Amino acid sequence: MRAAALVNEEWTPDEQPLYRDTLGSQDVVLARQLQSAGLLPGRVDLGNYRAVNQLLIDHQQWFAASARQELLRPFQE
Numbered sequence: 001m002r003a004a005a006l007v008n009e010e011w012t013p014d015e016q017p018l019y020r021d022t023l024g025s026q027d028v029v030l031a032r033q034l035q036s037a038g039l040l041p042g043r044v045d046l047g048n049y050r051a052v053n054q055l056l057i058d059h060q061q062w063f064a065a066s067a068r069q070e071l072l073r074p075f076q077e
């Protein structure tokens with residue numbers, strides 16, 4: 001599951017040799033919903049700005065622009 005791979009930092013975008021599969025905003029929304037419900041704790045707390053910022057620094061290539069925006073959206077309100 002893409003959402004689980006996101007919060008556990010186990011995404012491998014280069015599995016497909018013809019294109020780079022990146023995580024999209026829908027993956028972030030699902031991961032955040034599952035984490036909020038306590039169903040997917042993961043290694044990264046998507047409700048913590050520092051953790052999200054570090055995730056983006058460490059794995060920038062994993063995320064489409066829409067996913068980066070969605071990750072940061074709760075902290076910009």
